Amino acid sequence: MTSTTDAAAGAAYYNRASLLAYDLWVLGLSNRYAWHCPTETLLQHFHQHVGARHLDIGVGTGYLLDHCHFPVANPLIVLADLNPASLAAASHRIRHLHPVTHQLNVLESFVLPEAPFDSVSMNYLLHCLPGNFADKSPAIAHAAAQLKRGGVLFGATILGEGITHNALGGILMRVYNRQGIFSNREDSADALQQMLEQHLKNIKLHLVGRVALFSGQRR
Ligand SMILES: C[S@@+](CC[C@H](N)C(=O)[O-])C[C@H]1O[C@@H](n2cnc3c(N)ncnc32)[C@H](O)[C@@H]1O
Numbered sequence: 001m002t003s004t005t006d007a008a009a010g011a012a013y014y015n016r017a018s019l020l021a022y023d024l025w026v027l028g029l030s031n032r033y034a035w036h037c038p039t040e041t042l043l044q045h046f047h048q049h050v051g052a053r054h055l056d057i058g059v060g061t062g063y064l065l066d067h068c069h070f071p072v073a074n075p076l077i078v079l080a081d082l083n084p085a086s087l088a089a090a091s092h093r094i095r096h097l098h099p100v101t102h103q104l105n106v107l108e109s110f111v112l113p114e115a116p117f118d119s120v121s122m123n124y125l126l127h128c129l130p131g132n133f134a135d136k137s138p139a140i141a142h143a144a145a146q147l148k149r150g151g152v153l154f155g156a157t158i159l160g161e162g163i164t165h166n167a168l169g170g171i172l173m174r175v176y177n178r179q180g181i182f183s184n185r186e187d188s189a190d191a192l193q194q195m196l197e198q199h200l201k202n203i204k205l206h207l208v209g210r211v212a213l214f215s216g217q218r219r
Pocket residue numbers: 007008010011012014057058059060061062063064080081082083086104105106107122123124125128129
């Protein structure tokens with residue numbers, strides 16, 4: 001069982017200073033050299049699945065939304081995050097798309113007035129949530145509930161179980177898990193697949209380096 005305080009730890013790290021460093025450190029260096037999943041791969045996955053009415057949960061700096069090609073000229077973009085600094089950074093970055101923002105904890109149930117969506121993304125959010133995939137399962141339930149029938153939920157998450165990290169990845173895993181920035185020591189591809197199957201149909205999951213890229217549709 002995890003608490004609201006545990007959930008806050010996974011979001012609290014993202015302040016103005018860390019968000020300034022995020023694109024260079026996480027998207028530029030760590031993705032390539034620690035996790036062996038270049039940001040370009042995450043972006044391609046985003047392009048494949050993003051719809052005209054899109055909800056992004058766990059927005060960070062908004063990099064992927066900023067570099068993504070939407071299927072329509074004027075998409076509806078809704079941003080949801082526990083951390084107001086992330087919402088401010090991402091919404092400013094994609095202000096040309098006029099995003100709507102909501103501060104919320106994805107582990108608690110929520111209702112969004114803009115729902116239903118064609119697509120919901122959760123990129124690099126699951127490894128920040130506390131506990132194991134059983135504890136994180138409500139996040140998928142709450143996100144899936146925002147979709148229209150057949151709508152797609154997609155994302156990526158760094159795994160900690162059933163794979164071998166390189167030296168840099170091993171150090172980052174230890175430091176981030178100790179600080180509560182990550183909670184992914186028990187996160188395996190099999191457990192992720194099982195959690196997604198509880199809430200979605202037509203699950204697709206593949207590994208690139210130490211990252212699981214996944215998608216599934218609302219039943
Ligand atoms: C690692 S960043 C991901 C940023 C972006 N999606 C990307 O892929 O670059 C994780 C984001 O999830 C947010 N977050 C963490 N825990 C959350 C929760 N329980 N509910 C909603 N957002 C959360 C953090 O505030 C942060 O903005």
